Amino acid sequence: DQQVKQNSPSLSVQEGRISILNCDYTNSMFDYFLWYKKYPAEGPTFLISISSIKDKNEDGRFTVFLNKSAKHLSLHIVPSQPGDSAVYFCAATFSGNTPLVFGKGTRLSVIA
Amino acid sequence: ETGVTQTPRHLVMGMTNKKSLKCEQHLGHNAMYWYKQSAKKPLELMFVYSLEERVENNSVPSRFSPECPNSSHLFLHLHTLQPEDSALYLCASSQDLSSRGWTEAFFGQGTRLTVV
Numbered sequence: 001d002q003q004v005k006q007n008s009p010s011l012s013v014q015e016g017r018i019s020i021l022n023c024d025y026t027n028s029m030f031d032y033f034l035w036y037k038k039y040p041a042e043g044p045t046f047l048i049s050i051s052s053i054k055d056k057n058e059d060g061r062f063t064v065f066l067n068k069s070a071k072h073l074s075l076h077i078v079p080s081q082p083g084d085s086a087v088y089f090c091a092a093t094f095s096g097n098t099p100l101v102f103g104k105g106t107r108l109s110v111i112a
Numbered sequence: 113e114t115g116v117t118q119t120p121r122h123l124v125m126g127m128t129n130k131k132s133l134k135c136e137q138h139l140g141h142n143a144m145y146w147y148k149q150s151a152k153k154p155l156e157l158m159f160v161y162s163l164e165e166r167v168e169n170n171s172v173p174s175r176f177s178p179e180c181p182n183s184s185h186l187f188l189h190l191h192t193l194q195p196e197d198s199a200l201y202l203c204a205s206s207q208d209l210s211s212r213g214w215t216e217a218f219f220g221q222g223t224r225l226t227v228v
Contacts, residue, residue, distance in 0.1 A: 002154065043202050043219025089155065099168065102155035
């Protein structure tokens, strides 16, 4: 059973607009969530994270929102830039020595 | 330069071959991992090493055999693989296995493996 789900395999957004990438999880034990960005032929790189004690974390153009009751998080990118075109992975973990559980990823294309 | 280097970048092997994937990190990290990325599937954690000791093996078939001779190097030995093993194999490292060590993993560029 997939514990972290990214139901949209792809998303196209115009440059300058907002990109919203969604992620749902099923394990209520998860208390820390991350977004990774992956370019072709490269490994994933860490982008932004959020702890379950918060509902929002912002870093520049990137904001992650967490809705614990809905077991849902989203990544907002504003304004979107062509260089943001990549695959975005949502990941989750919980306190202790537990590995990251990744979603399948969403391919974002930002069109100039 | 990510600090985590994987070789080779691409590998094509027959089902009867034996090959090895190599991972090297120069970040001073104590934990290293192998992940498998298949098309349309989530990243799958395969093996975890901490201070050269294997601490996790997620039901990976024995045709995959990891080796961690020291904290900077990690190998994945492959033998008698199946076509469905074709995937991108990613190595990662992190400072340690403390509660957030998992989350600060740095990934290599991956080895694209094709089994024919």
